[in-house]
Amino acid sequence: MRIALDPGPEGGPVRVQRLDERGAPLAPPAELAGPLDVVALEREHAPRWVFARQRSYRELVRAGVDVARAHDVELVEGLLVAAAGRFGHPHGLAAAAARLHGREPEPDPRAADPDDRLALFDPTPPPDELADLVAVHAAQQSALAAGPAGMRLLAAAESAAALVAEEMTAAGLPWRADVHDELLTGLLGRRPALGGRPPRLAALADEVRAAFGGRPVNPDSPADVLRAFARAGHELETTRSWELRRVEHPAVEPLLAYKELARLHSAHGWSWLRTWVRDGRFRPEYVVGGVVSGRWATRGGGALQIPRSLRGAVRADPGWRLVVADAAQLEPRVLAALSGDHALAPGEDDLYTALAATEFGDDRGKAKLALLSAMYGGSGGEAGQLLGVLRRRFPAAMAFVDGAARDGEEGRLVRSHLGRTCPPARPGHERPDRARARGRFTRNFVVQATAAEWALVLLAELRGRLRAAASPAVPVFFQHDEVVLHAPAEAAQDAAAAVRAAAETAGLRLFGSSPVRFPMQVRIVEGYDQR
DNA sequence: AATACTGGCGCC
DNA sequence: AAAGGGCGCCAGTATT
Numbered sequence: 206m207r208i209a210l211d212p213g214p215e216g217g218p219v220r221v222q223r224l225d226e227r228g229a230p231l232a233p234p235a236e237l238a239g240p241l242d243v244v245a246l247e248r249e250h251a252p253r254w255v256f257a258r259q260r261s262y263r264e265l266v267r268a269g270v271d272v273a274r275a276h277d278v279e280l281v282e283g284l285l286v287a288a289a290g291r292f293g294h295p296h297g298l299a300a301a302a303a304r305l306h307g308r309e310p311e312p313d314p315r316a317a318d319p320d321d322r323l324a325l326f327d328p329t330p331p332p333d334e335l336a337d338l339v340a341v342h343a344a345q346q347s348a349l350a351a352g353p354a355g356m357r358l359l360a361a362a363e364s365a366a367a368l369v370a371e372e373m374t375a376a377g378l379p380w381r382a383d384v385h386d387e388l389l390t391g392l393l394g395r396r397p398a399l400g401g402r403p404p405r406l407a408a409l410a411d412e413v414r415a416a417f418g419g420r421p422v423n424p425d426s427p428a429d430v431l432r433a434f435a436r437a438g439h440e441l442e443t444t445r446s447w448e449l450r451r452v453e454h455p456a457v458e459p460l461l462a463y464k465e466l467a468r469l470h471s472a473h474g475w476s477w478l479r480t481w482v483r484d485g486r487f488r489p490e491y492v493v494g495g496v497v498s499g500r501w502a503t504r505g506g507g508a509l510q511i512p513r514s515l516r517g518a519v520r521a522d523p524g525w526r527l528v529v530a531d532a533a534q535l536e537p538r539v540l541a542a543l544s545g546d547h548a549l550a551p552g553e554d555d556l557y558t559a560l561a562a563t564e565f566g567d568d569r570g571k572a573k574l575a576l577l578s579a580m581y582g583g584s585g586g587e588a589g590q591l592l593g594v595l596r597r598r599f600p601a602a603m604a605f606v607d608g609a610a611r612d613g614e615e616g617r618l619v620r621s622h623l624g625r626t627c628p629p630a631r632p633g634h635e636r637p638d639r640a641r642a643r644g645r646f647t648r649n650f651v652v653q654a655t656a657a658e659w660a661l662v663l664l665a666e667l668r669g670r671l672r673a674a675a676s677p678a679v680p681v682f683f684q685h686d687e688v689v690l691h692a693p694a695e696a697a698q699d700a701a702a703a704v705r706a707a708a709e710t711a712g713l714r715l716f717g718s719s720p721v722r723f724p725m726q727v728r729i730v731e732g733y734d735q736r
Numbered sequence: 737a738a739t740a741c742t743g744g745c746g747c748c
Numbered sequence: 749a750a751a752g753g754g755c756g757c758c759a760g761t762a763t764t
Contacts, residue, residue: 423760425758425759425760426759426760426761427742427743427744427760428743428760428761429760443743443744444743444744445743445744445745445751446744446745447749447750447751448751464744464745465745467758467759468744468745468746468757468758469746471757471758471759472745472746472756472757472758473746495755496754496755497754498753498754498755500748500754500755502754502755502756503755503756504756505756506756506757507746507747507756507757507758508747508756509746509747509748509755509756510745510746510747510748510755510756510757511746511747512746512747513746513747535748536748570749574749574750577752577753578752580752580753581752581753581754582752582753583750583751583752583753584752587749587750588750588751588752645752645753646753646754648752648753649752649753649754650753650754652753653748653753653754684747684748685747685748685754686748687748737764738763738764739762739763739764740761740762740763740764741760741761741762741763742759742760742761742762743758743759743760743761744757744758744759745756745757745758746755746756746757747754747755747756748753748754748755
């Protein structure tokens with residue numbers, strides 16, 4: 206059974222309607238008295254809940270409701286609209302309903318942004334969405350049934366991921382503000398007054414100025430820095446750190462140190478701490494499907510860029526552990542499975558080390574650069590030469606990414622393994638340089654998007670396993686190929702085993718009998734910085 | 737003053 | 749050693 210659920214306006218009744226698997230109503234709409242009714246329906250029918258969007262589930266999570274399965278209509282609409290080649294059409298529920306009923310013009314979902322502050326003054330109550338939800342869902346079920354099986358798996362996995370995302374935000378990543386403060390103080394000096402410059406930054410700025418003969422230079426201003434170097438006889442194109450490193454001038458060292466610490470201060474300093482950490486938890490908002498490749502994005506707090514230097518602030522509660530699991534060399538393994546070039550990923554050993562041993566004189570860095578260049582479309586400098594080695598060793602894998610690049614350059618559609626469709630090129634792709642850029646994009650898309658869907662399936666599987674085992678372990682963080690769980694110490698081993706099993710199942714779900722393995726590196730630690 | 741863009745860099 | 753894919757965020761800068 207499926208049950209469509211419209212949480213309705215804040216404080217108002219929650220409305221539901223029972224559906225069959227094709228989405229046809231089994232009963233008239235009904236109102237629920239409260240979240241407990243959802244729990245009862247879950248227990249009685251174990252339905253797949255049909256939600257309009259990720260947000261629909263938020264209030265339920267806050268109320269402590271836990272559901273097993275979901276179908277997220279807006280996420281699925283995005284997948285289906287792109288798969289049908291109808292790019293640029295909005296995939297909000299209202300737009301999807303209008304499209305279904307042949308109404309024009311399609312409403313822009315941004316106009317109905319529930320976070321829009323102006324909406325607070327809008328006297329019109331939100332519409333009853335249940336009818337739209339039911340109609341669009343039924344149309345999606347029929348489209349999914351008519352299409353390839355991969356899309357059904359992708360729709361289910363992405364919907365499950367939306368549940369995981371809301372649950373992660375609710376749980377929050379354990380974050381010790383006191384440790385964060387100590388780390389900042391160690392690197393930057395004592396915390397400055399609001400808006401002030403920390404002592405270490407001020408000292409480095411002074412060193413930079415002194416190195417330029419005492420003339421004031423704002424190290425935060427690229428233009429200013431370029432002018433200062435020009436006066437000193439160094440004509441630079443940019444102030445990127447790798448370009449600065451090639452310059453012999455006494456200002457370079459303090460400037461590089463300044464840039465690194467200034468970034469830490471502005472992006473993840475005391476103001477970040479005050480804004481994003483509450484009650485010992487960092488709660489970013491995850492946007493499932495927020496990246497065209499199907500990777501998640503986040504809103505607020507730069508959650509996917511937590512600097513290594515601060516990871517010590519992520520600490521399990523007393524008596525608890527962090528189970529930190531990352532998929533080892535996920536993208537090259539995905540490429541091996543996609544292309545059937547199994548020589549690329551023969552076992553569970555570190556791919557880069559193995560490749561380095563036979564081809565690159567034990568230089569793991571070279572092997573990694575070569576493989577990444579193959580997937581990102583790099584060709585400059587040393588990469589070109591390294592790629593030659595790969596073409597000889599892994600012709601099928603290289604042919605696969607080259608084919609994806611050619612498809613992009615020549616304007617054909619490119620899809621991930623399960624069927625996520627790459628958005629088309631923007632106008633201007635006739636220019637040769639733009640066509641090549643497009644080729645790099647699609648070359649990367651097939652690998653990155655397939656890796657992202659592997660990770661979605663992993664999350665869905667992991668969630669299922671933890672629920673089935675009634676595990677107290679909670680997923681609290683996810684970034685691309687890495688998941689962190691917070692678990693009581695005595696439950697950590699089982700949680701680690703669940704992650705490994707979920708990874709294995711994800712490989713099976715995507716690639717069936719492929720011999721390519723997707724090993725997880727799992728560590729059970731108290732601090733995120735510990736190996 | 738508000739908004740949009742750019743350069744630079746953090747993470748994968 | 750060189751600068752290839754994806755993002756989000758900040759300060760500086762340009763525009764309105």
